[in-house]
Amino acid sequence: MTAAEETLSEMDAPRSRTSIVMRWLLRRANLVLGAVLVGLIVIVAIFAPMIATAQPDAQDLMNTLSAPSAIHWFGTDNFGRDIFSRVVYGARISLLEVVISVGISCLVGVPLGLIAGTLGKRADQIIMWIMDILFAFPGIILAILLVSVLGASLFNMMLAIAIFSIPVYARLSRNVSLGLKEMEYVEAATALGASIWRVMFDHILRNSLGPIIVQSTLTAGTVVLAAASLSFLGLGAQPPTPEWGAMMSDGRNFLGVNVYLSLFPGLAVTVMVLGFNILGDGLRDLLDPRS
Amino acid sequence: MKTYIARKLLALPLIVLGVSLLVFLAIRMLPGDPARMMAGPEAPEAAVEAMRVRLGLGQPLFMQYFGFVVHAIQGDFGISIRSNLPVASEIANRFPYTFALALTSYAMAILIGVPAGMAAAVFRNRWPDQIVMLLAIAGASVANFWLALMAMNYFAVELHWLPLLGAGSWKHYILPTIALGTLPTALIARMTRSSMIEVLSQDFIRTARAKGLGSFAIYRKHALRNALIPIVTIVGLNFGSIMGGAVVTESVFNWPGIGRLLVDSVRYRDYPMIEGVTLLAVVSVVVVNFLAEMAIAAINPRIRLT
Numbered sequence: 001m002t003a004a005e006e007t008l009s010e011m012d013a014p015r016s017r018t019s020i021v022m023r024w025l026l027r028r029a030n031l032v033l034g035a036v037l038v039g040l041i042v043i044v045a046i047f048a049p050m051i052a053t054a055q056p057d058a059q060d061l062m063n064t065l066s067a068p069s070a071i072h073w074f075g076t077d078n079f080g081r082d083i084f085s086r087v088v089y090g091a092r093i094s095l096l097e098v099v100i101s102v103g104i105s106c107l108v109g110v111p112l113g114l115i116a117g118t119l120g121k122r123a124d125q126i127i128m129w130i131m132d133i134l135f136a137f138p139g140i141i142l143a144i145l146l147v148s149v150l151g152a153s154l155f156n157m158m159l160a161i162a163i164f165s166i167p168v169y170a171r172l173s174r175n176v177s178l179g180l181k182e183m184e185y186v187e188a189a190t191a192l193g194a195s196i197w198r199v200m201f202d203h204i205l206r207n208s209l210g211p212i213i214v215q216s217t218l219t220a221g222t223v224v225l226a227a228a229s230l231s232f233l234g235l236g237a238q239p240p241t242p243e244w245g246a247m248m249s250d251g252r253n254f255l256g257v258n259v260y261l262s263l264f265p266g267l268a269v270t271v272m273v274l275g276f277n278i279l280g281d282g283l284r285d286l287l288d289p290r291s
Numbered sequence: 292m293k294t295y296i297a298r299k300l301l302a303l304p305l306i307v308l309g310v311s312l313l314v315f316l317a318i319r320m321l322p323g324d325p326a327r328m329m330a331g332p333e334a335p336e337a338a339v340e341a342m343r344v345r346l347g348l349g350q351p352l353f354m355q356y357f358g359f360v361v362h363a364i365q366g367d368f369g370i371s372i373r374s375n376l377p378v379a380s381e382i383a384n385r386f387p388y389t390f391a392l393a394l395t396s397y398a399m400a401i402l403i404g405v406p407a408g409m410a411a412a413v414f415r416n417r418w419p420d421q422i423v424m425l426l427a428i429a430g431a432s433v434a435n436f437w438l439a440l441m442a443m444n445y446f447a448v449e450l451h452w453l454p455l456l457g458a459g460s461w462k463h464y465i466l467p468t469i470a471l472g473t474l475p476t477a478l479i480a481r482m483t484r485s486s487m488i489e490v491l492s493q494d495f496i497r498t499a500r501a502k503g504l505g506s507f508a509i510y511r512k513h514a515l516r517n518a519l520i521p522i523v524t525i526v527g528l529n530f531g532s533i534m535g536g537a538v539v540t541e542s543v544f545n546w547p548g549i550g551r552l553l554v555d556s557v558r559y560r561d562y563p564m565i566e567g568v569t570l571l572a573v574v575s576v577v578v579v580n581f582l583a584e585m586a587i588a589a590i591n592p593r594i595r596l597t
Contacts, residue, residue, distance in 0.1 A: 132302070133309030136577050138535035141553070145569050148557045149317050221432065228434050229539045233554050245434075252440055252543070256448035259441075266437030274432040281428075 031286060034217075034279025041272050045091040052085035056242045065258040075260040077250060083260060086242035087268050093243045094272060097158055097227040098220045104162035106216060109169025110205070116170065117177030118200045128174065131167040139164040139226055147235045154243070157236035161226050165219050172215050176208040210287035217283055221276035228269045244269050295588055303581055310573045315359050318566050319352075329562050331372035345369070368567030373559045378567040382549060386571075388458055389541070389548030393533050395464050396472035397526050404476040405522065408483025409510065415488060423480055430477030435536050439470035439543045456545040463544075471540045474532065475525050482521030519590055527583015531576040 025032050044051055053073065060080030068075045074083035116127040134142065143160035150156040177200070180186060186203050194202070230236040231245030239246065244265040251261030321328050326343040334342075347355045362368070368378035411423035443466060447455040454463050490496065490513060499509050538550035545551065549568050556564035 129305060129309060132306055133313060136306050136310055136531075136580075137313075137573050138531035138576060140535035140538050141569060141572055144538065144553060144557055145314065145317050145565065148560075148562075148565050149320055225434055229436060232434075232436055233539065233542055235554075235557065248434075248437055248440065255440065255444045259444045262437065262440045262444075266434060266440070269437065270429070270433050273434075274429065277428060277432050 028282055028286060030278050031282025034275050034277070034282050037271055037275025038279050041091050041268075041275065042095065044088055045095045048088050048092055052082075052088045054082040054085045056086045056089040057081065057240050058085075065254060065261075067258070068260060074264045075258060077247075077258075077261050078254060081240075083247075083264055086247060087244070087264050089242045090244045090247065090265060090268060091272075093154070093237060093241065094224055094227065094269075097154075097161070098223050098276075100155075100158040101161040101165060101223045101227070102216050102219050104159065105165035105219065106169050106212065108162075109166040110173045110208075110212060112166070113170035113173030113175075114177050114200050114205060114208075117174035118181055118196065118204060124174070127170065131170045134164065135167040135171070137164065139222070140229060143226060143230055144233075144235060147230065152235045152238065154231075154237045154241065157227060157230050161223055161230075164226075165223065168215060168219060169212070172211055173205075173208055176211055177204045180204045180207055214280055214284045214287055217276055217280035221273040221280065224269060224273050224276065296585060299581060299584060303577065306577055307574055310577065311360060311363065311570060312356065314566055314570050314573075315356050318562050319355075321562070328560070329369065329372075332560075334372075363570060368570075369563035371556075371564045372561040373556065373564065378563050381552065381564070382567055382571055385547055385549045385552050388546060389534075389537050389550060392464070392467055392471060392537060392540070392546065392548060393530075395468040396533060397475060399468055399472035400475035400479050400525065401522055404479030404525075405483050407476075408480040408521070409487055411480065411484040412487030412491060413506075413510065420484075423484070427477040427480045430473045431481075433473065435470045435473060436539045436543050438473060439466065439540055442466050442469055443543070458546055467540050467544045467546055470543070471533065471536050474536065475529055478529065479521055479525045482525060486521055520587065523583055523586045523590060527586065528580055530579040530583070534572050534576055 053071075058081060060076065062080065063072075063076055064078055064080045066072055066076045066080075072082050072084065074087060077083055077086070112127050112131070116124040137145075139161070142164045143157070146160035146163060147156055150159070181199075181204060186199060189199050189203055190196075227236055227243075228245030228248070231243045232249045234246075234249065237243035237246045239250075247265040248262045251259075251263075251265070254261050318328070319325050324339075326339050326346060326348055327334070329346065330339045330342040343349070345358075347358045350358075366379045368382075370376070371378050371381055374381060407423045407427075411420040414420050443455060446453045446466065453465055454460070457463060496509060496513060499513070504512075534550070537548060538553055540546065541548045541550035542554045549572060553565065553568045553572070555561075556568065
């Protein structure tokens with residue numbers, strides 16, 4: 001059978017639903033891998049009490065700084081706390097950071113960008129000037145400035161990260177709305193008497209959702225890294241919260257004695273960020289093939 | 292090109308103005324007496340009064356801001372609460388360390404990122420490409436301070452090959468450079484790959500091949516020139532992320548740059564220093580970004596036409 005005949009016979013053969021799904025998934029390996037990694041973290045966060053082998057704050061002062069063993073899979077820290085359980089509970093805090101920071105920045109940035117892009121003129125100039133100012137700051141430096149004013153706490157850190165992420169959403173939704181407002185269906189809605197707000201939120205926003213979802217996934221990775229960095233510096237989650245960055249900060253004092261204090265929380269951060277980055281790339285290929 | 296430069300040049304002071312306004316307002320939003328905050332909790336009443344006059348707290352807010360800008364232009368950011376030294380002179384002492392670390396990190400990024408990205412493009416969809424892209428995405432996802440801790444643990448604590456903390460000899464640069472340079476290396480590799488792939492599919496490459504030019508000559512002659520765009524883009528437009536990364540990396544390695552100075556100042560509530568370091572760091576990022584945009588426009592005429 002020649003190659004052409006093989007292809008023809010393949011085309012003739014009725015494909016099962018499973019094989020169609022498998023082919024679709026195989027073509028989008030990065031999307032699947034990203035979703036698996038992020039899904040894994042979400043499952044760990046939801047079922048933390050069932051997965052953890054001990055309470056995250058339970059101390060065993062007779063068994064401090066121990067290496068990984070059958071009882072303590074990732075070893076114990078300087079207070080004898082089980083590192084595995086703390087890493088598991090840390091997934092909850094990291095996901096909370098993602099939800100709060102991405103949620104606030106999206107809820108503020110997207111409407112600002114829509115208003116700038118749709119209304120144009122003076123509103124556009126003023127909003128984008130403010131966004132350019134925020135964008136000029138390196139994210140961590142703006143967050144440090146804000147935390148130094150607001151005080152170091154988990155919530156203030158999430159707020160600071162949200163503020164430096166706002167311009168990303170404002171710029172994105174402005175650019176998308178600039179393109180969409182020239183579309184015929186938007187012009188038709190305006191001609192039929194729809195108000196500018198209805199056009200903005202009912203027509204333009206609905207059609208900007210794809211790029212916003214992709215951006216949120218990529219921003220989630222940035223949020224996890226920024227939160228870990230700020231907590232590592234002592235400007236975010238405070239002890240004894242099992243936050244991954246704060247755990248690594250504790251671990252730096254025990255390098256050479258027990259590297260596992262820093263090793264496992266850092267691996268967890270990397271897996272989570274990697275997951276969001278790969279998922280974001282995959283979603284972009286899926287939702288916005290032109291890019 | 293002139294219109295493009297003029298447009299960007301006009302936007303520059305507006306951004307700097309906004310950045311200084313934000314820094315000014317942030318510190319004045321602190322609960323309590325700003326003069327007490329800026330003079331320090333231990334300062335005598337006379338010093339607090341002097342600070343009140345210096346900050347112009349009796350005057351309207353815009354006059355206070357005007358005074359702040361005038362002082363800043365003169366390089367006067369006040370006296371550090373922690374060290375009792377002028378903020379500007381401490382920043383001047385620390386900045387060369389951060390600058391040197393940024394340079395070595397960029398050098399690492401270019402020396403590794405460009406050849407890796409070129410190799411990935413030449414061997415597109417084959418194993419060298421897959422390995423480079425896997426490493427690039429891992430490099431962009433890893434927390435630089437974690438990488439720093441792991442490298443410290445292995446090379447400094449266990450093997451004793453490299454110094455653990457501080458700055459001094461060339462050996463002190465190796466671990467902080469790896470920690471800070473990993474992200475730009477990953478980004479340059481990714482960008483070099485995609486711009487190379489675009490170049491290699493162009494007609495002039497086919498013509499060059501048809502003329503009998505060897506593969507190596509094609510890559511050297513055409514690809515290197517095109518690799519300039521990703522280098523300038525990453526080096527220039529990501530200067531902000533280098534400054535941000537330096538804050539954490541310097542804190543891990545006790546590196547005496549402005550990043551660690553900022554973190555220490557936050558811990559000691561040294562507000563004049565926080566104000567000075569933040570303002571100078573952001574203004575330097577804005578200026579470097581502007582220069583990079585100009586350089587990119589000069590290299591790639593398509594950009595200034597959009």
